[in-house]
Amino acid sequence: MFVELDVFSGRPNPRWELSPQESRRLADRLVGFDLPAPDDQGRLGFRQFIVSLSPGERYEGIPTRFALAVLPRRTPKQGAGWSQGQRVEVARWLLESARDVTDDVREHVVDALTEDQVRGCVTNPPAYNPGYWNDPSRIKKNNCYNYAANHASDTFAQPGRRSGQVFTKMECQDVAEAAVRDGLKASCVNKSRQVALVIWPGQDFHWYGHHSEGFWGHKPGQTQATNEDRDKLVIHDPQKCNRGPYTDFCGYLWVPPGQRVE
Numbered sequence: 001m002f003v004e005l006d007v008f009s010g011r012p013n014p015r016w017e018l019s020p021q022e023s024r025r026l027a028d029r030l031v032g033f034d035l036p037a038p039d040d041q042g043r044l045g046f047r048q049f050i051v052s053l054s055p056g057e058r059y060e061g062i063p064t065r066f067a068l069a070v071l072p073r074r075t076p077k078q079g080a081g082w083s084q085g086q087r088v089e090v091a092r093w094l095l096e097s098a099r100d101v102t103d104d105v106r107e108h109v110v111d112a113l114t115e116d117q118v119r120g121c122v123t124n125p126p127a128y129n130p131g132y133w134n135d136p137s138r139i140k141k142n143n144c145y146n147y148a149a150n151h152a153s154d155t156f157a158q159p160g161r162r163s164g165q166v167f168t169k170m171e172c173q174d175v176a177e178a179a180v181r182d183g184l185k186a187s188c189v190n191k192s193r194q195v196a197l198v199i200w201p202g203q204d205f206h207w208y209g210h211h212s213e214g215f216w217g218h219k220p221g222q223t224q225a226t227n228e229d230r231d232k233l234v235i236h237d238p239q240k241c242n243r244g245p246y247t248d249f250c251g252y253l254w255v256p257p258g259q260r261v262e
Contacts, residue, residue, distance in 0.1 A: 001026060001057065003094055004050040005101060006038070007109065014101050017054070022097055026051075027059040029090070032248070034173050035066040046112040049094050068094065069113060086251075088113050121188035124257070126150050128211040133225035140222045147219035148195040148207035149184075149261040156222075157261035159205070167205075172197065172250035175205045182261055185254040192254040196238040199248035206246050208238040209255075216241075 001023040005014045018026065038050045049068040053059070069091040091113055095106050133139065133147060141154040149157070160166035160178030167178035176197055180186060184195070196208040196216070208218045211227070216235040219225040227234055229241035239249050 001054060002052045003097065004052075005094075005098065005105070005109070006047040006050055007045060007105060009044060014098060014105070016098050016100070018097055023054075023057070026093075027062050029093075030068075031061060033086075035063055035068075036070065037063075038065065038067040039070055046109045049091065069109075121192075122190050123188065123194060123210070123254075124191040125193045125210045125212045128213050128215070128217055128227055130217070130225040130227075133219050139224065142219065143221055144205075144207040144219050145179075145261055147217065147225055148193075148209040149255050149259050150193060150209065151260050153260065153262050155262050159261075162260065162262040170199060170202050170205065172199055172248055175199065176250055176253060179253060183256065183259050185256055188254050189256050191257045194252055195255055196252050197250040198238070198243055198246040199250060200245045201248055203245070206243070208235065 001018045003016055003018060007013060039048055048070045050065070051068055052065045053062070069087045088110060091109055095101060095109060098106075133142065133152070138152050138154065141156060142152050143156050145157045145159060146152055151157075155161075158166055158178075159175050160181055162183070163178070163181035165178065165181055167174045169175075179197070185192065188194070194210040196210075198206050198208070200206070206218065206220070208216045211217055214236070215227050216238050217225060217227040218235070229235050230244050231242045233241065235241045243249075
């Protein structure tokens with residue numbers, strides 16, 4: 001594999017080749033993640049890593065040319081499949097494999113990927129209030145997507161219905177992109193709520209919502225809202241809690257203030 005650090009304007013970008021062992025390790029860690037085509041939108045400074053397979057090189061599910069660590073506010077597609085931490089992690093790994101990238105450039109790349117955090121994006125998660133959702137007038141009419149958006153539409157909301165384009169595949173990318181079409185964001189916006197999407201492969205989706213108390217809550221279908229997982233443990237990390245058959249962790253999105261779902 002060849003890696004290009006898309007960062008310079010006047011000079012050619014740094015470009016280097018991974019060893020066969022490094023290429024195999026990178027291919028293994030990318031299984032199940034969105035790998036979009038490189039983004040050609042203009043921006044001074046770091047834009048993305050562009051990875052190209054060497055002639056004759058093939059890995060199942062890996063395209064011949066794709067982008068990694070794309071800034072989430074510019075590419076919702078990759079933002080839907082990658083958390084900020086995962087983008088930073090893969091960027092650091094790629095930078096470790098580079099031979100001729102200066103420390104200043106390395107630091108700039110990491111700063112660009114954590115810019116939202118550096119700027120202090122202030123979230124505003126709602127307080128945990130299961131009684132509201134478990135009220136007999138709402139419990140059967142609202143699901144996990146309603147709960148995550150903190151909007152009781154009484155329509156058993158579906159990602160994409162509000163935009164007129166509902167998801168068509170029970171896959172992370174398709175469901176997440178439908179939610180983005182509804183108005184959810186791929187990166188943090190001020191006064192937003194962080195939510196997490198998981199998938200029961202080929203069968204169903206499920207959403208978790210972060211609360212001001214620090215834990216996460218959810219509402220499984222027409223049943224009661226709760227802050228516990230299948231082991232009856234309080235959910236502090238939806239990626240690590242017991243989710244039963246919802247084995248695909250898709251990543252995080254953000255719900256802006258006043259978001260509605262249908």
